[in-house]
Amino acid sequence: MGKTISEKILSEHAGRELKAGDISVVSIDVVFAQDGTGPLAVSQLKKMGFDRVADPYNSVFFIDHAAPSPRKELSDSHKVLRNFAAESGAVLSDINRGVCHQVVAEDYACPGDIVIGADSHTCTAGALGAFATGMGSTDIAVGFALSKTWMMVPHTIKVNFEGSIQKGVYAKDLILYLIYKITADGATYKALEFSGQVSSELEMEDRLTISNMAVEAGAKAGIFATDEKTENYLKKQGRPSCFKEIFPDSDAEYEQVINIDCTLIEPMISRPHTVDNATGISGIEKVKIDQVLIGTCTNGRISDLRVAASILKNRKVAGSVRLLVVPASSNVYMDAIREGLIEIFIESGATVVNPGCGPCVGVHQGALAQGDVCLSTQNRNFKGRMGNPEGFIYLSSPATAAWSAVKGYISDPREVLV
Amino acid sequence: MNDNFTDNTKEEQDKKGMLKGKAFKFGDDISTDLIAPGRYFHLRSNLPELAKHVLEDADAEFAKKISRGDIVVAGKNFGLGSSREHAPAIMKIAGVGAVLASSFARIFFRNSINVGLPVLVCDTSSIQDGDRLLIDLKKGIVKDIDRDIEIKFAPLPDVMIKILSDGGLVEHITKNRGFNL
Numbered sequence: 001m002g003k004t005i006s007e008k009i010l011s012e013h014a015g016r017e018l019k020a021g022d023i024s025v026v027s028i029d030v031v032f033a034q035d036g037t038g039p040l041a042v043s044q045l046k047k048m049g050f051d052r053v054a055d056p057y058n059s060v061f062f063i064d065h066a067a068p069s070p071r072k073e074l075s076d077s078h079k080v081l082r083n084f085a086a087e088s089g090a091v092l093s094d095i096n097r098g099v100c101h102q103v104v105a106e107d108y109a110c111p112g113d114i115v116i117g118a119d120s121h122t123c124t125a126g127a128l129g130a131f132a133t134g135m136g137s138t139d140i141a142v143g144f145a146l147s148k149t150w151m152m153v154p155h156t157i158k159v160n161f162e163g164s165i166q167k168g169v170y171a172k173d174l175i176l177y178l179i180y181k182i183t184a185d186g187a188t189y190k191a192l193e194f195s196g197q198v199s200s201e202l203e204m205e206d207r208l209t210i211s212n213m214a215v216e217a218g219a220k221a222g223i224f225a226t227d228e229k230t231e232n233y234l235k236k237q238g239r240p241s242c243f244k245e246i247f248p249d250s251d252a253e254y255e256q257v258i259n260i261d262c263t264l265i266e267p268m269i270s271r272p273h274t275v276d277n278a279t280g281i282s283g284i285e286k287v288k289i290d291q292v293l294i295g296t297c298t299n300g301r302i303s304d305l306r307v308a309a310s311i312l313k314n315r316k317v318a319g320s321v322r323l324l325v326v327p328a329s330s331n332v333y334m335d336a337i338r339e340g341l342i343e344i345f346i347e348s349g350a351t352v353v354n355p356g357c358g359p360c361v362g363v364h365q366g367a368l369a370q371g372d373v374c375l376s377t378q379n380r381n382f383k384g385r386m387g388n389p390e391g392f393i394y395l396s397s398p399a400t401a402a403w404s405a406v407k408g409y410i411s412d413p414r415e416v417l418v
Numbered sequence: 419m420n421d422n423f424t425d426n427t428k429e430e431q432d433k434k435g436m437l438k439g440k441a442f443k444f445g446d447d448i449s450t451d452l453i454a455p456g457r458y459f460h461l462r463s464n465l466p467e468l469a470k471h472v473l474e475d476a477d478a479e480f481a482k483k484i485s486r487g488d489i490v491v492a493g494k495n496f497g498l499g500s501s502r503e504h505a506p507a508i509m510k511i512a513g514v515g516a517v518l519a520s521s522f523a524r525i526f527f528r529n530s531i532n533v534g535l536p537v538l539v540c541d542t543s544s545i546q547d548g549d550r551l552l553i554d555l556k557k558g559i560v561k562d563i564d565r566d567i568e569i570k571f572a573p574l575p576d577v578m579i580k581i582l583s584d585g586g587l588v589e590h591i592t593k594n595r596g597f598n599l
């Protein structure tokens with residue numbers, strides 16, 4: 001019997017044949033934590049008596065969630081990470097570099113790798129054909145110490161994105177639609193394998209958006225097979241030699257196959273306070289907005305900023321709206337500067353924030369006021385997420401977010417896209 | 419029942435594999451943002467302080483109302499969202515004896531085992547808020563004293579039992595100088 005991508009990658013890292021449901025200790029290729037989860041990982045490492053990481057080049061501490069630090073307690077936490085990275089040999093990705101998942105895609109993850117990170121959206125790297133999954137600080141501490149972890153091989157749900165994508169519809173809309181269909185726990189403990197004609201046509205940045213949100217359906221991983229687009233992306237990142245072909249066997253066994261006709265999908269909106277509380281945009285009432293966020297590990301890449309800038313060019317953000325633009329990484333920021341996008345944003349009335357998580361997790365740089373409505377390109381809209389349980393978060397693609405920022409209420413980007 | 423129903427000590431639990439406590443009932447999809455809100459990000463290196471806000475956005479008074487050993491009872495997909503281990507850690511510090519839910523999000527479940535918080539998958543629909551519960555970890559049974567019913571819960575995978583019985587993942591690794599699963 002053939003293997004799914006997850007079964008292949010996990011078998012290779014266990015040194016024995018594994019199938020869905022098996023539990024095994026596996027070697028890992030990349031391990032990381034961020035400033036919210038890293039300090040606890042460091043104290044667990046110290047408790048276990050480890051003062052070196054097993055694989056210095058592929059062990060990374062990111063300072064991205066509260067970067068630069070907005071208060072002294074967090075400055076102290078950052079210092080813990082800086083000091084520990086220096087002592088232990090781990091890499092430090094400091095406040096200037098950007099969101100962990102974006103940097104992992106740019107610099108670390110390779111097809112066929114196992115990537116574990118102390119952040120739930122570690123599944124992002126699945127876009128590159130890696131088995132990437134989020135864990136807590138203690139599991140990650142053990143990963144740093146031993147370059148190993150234990151895993152249960154997940155059953156796989158194959159998602160075929162078929163048909164064609166309509167104008168105004170983006171990768172974000174596809175994944176919001178999928179989560180709406182299967183709900184927020186529709187893939188709990190499972191791996192999603194994205195397949196079908198549309199998946200193969202998606203650019204790498206779009207695949208990253210889709211894999212990023214696999215966890216919003218409860219999935220352990222969200223994986224694409226590799227192809228030329230994977231190879232080209234890695235070349236562009238200066239890592240051509242890490243490419244390798246990853247694909248499922250043709251007789252792999254799937255727990256379920258979901259076929260989605262993308263032709264039927266319109267721009268999607270998730271309403272407060274769950275991601276699966278979604279609707280096509282034509283089903284949404286008139287929602288006035290106070291803040292718009294374009295950025296995060298879901299939609300803060302250069303292609304996202306390009307779409308947003310194309311809509312904002314020669315237009316003004318509505319007077320009642322604060323538009324925040326947060327490039328996901330320093331590389332994205334530099335590209336946006338070179339392409340003149342930052343100028344367009346600032347001229348439109350947007351506030352450009354330094355690369356990082358920005359206000360996504362409610363620490364700084366745009367916490368919501370009581371009753372505020374925010375339209376965000378991030379991946380989750382849980383109550384309290386952006387720093388205030390009395391705030392209301394809607395989710396959309398960057399195109400919908402940009403056009404809505406101009407209009408002052410949630411608006412259909414098809415009105416403006418030619 | 420006697421007055422100190424919820425006053426069970428750690429030793430007592432360990433001896434008998436028994437937990438007892440009052441049910442605090444929550445709904446479906448209780449996220450880690452509701453358990454450990456992001457606005458208290460700066461308290462993540464101060465867990466006792468963070469624990470004062472545990473589950474605050476689901477029930478503002480929870481941290482004040484709970485007695486040591488009380489049981490959080492919820493619907494489906496408990497603990498969805500972020501990987502923050504601080505969520506189960508502060509539930510444990512606040513005195514939560516166990517969490518019963520019809521299903522759990524994956525990372526939360528794994529984190530709970532690593533920090534030594536029992537998480538049990540069972541049908542929670544008939545348990546009401548305030549019910550007195552008796553949990554027999556070894557037999558896999560929750561007894562709802564006030565409704566006079568017994569509910570079975572699914573056994574944990576062997577690797578998780580090993581980690582739990584060593585006292586958590588840090589203890590497991592320290593004891594074995596690596597994995598011994």
Ligand code: SF4
Nearest residue numbers: 099296297357360361
């Ligand atoms: S951008 Fe948001 S979702 Fe992504 S890692 Fe940062 S806080 Fe998490």
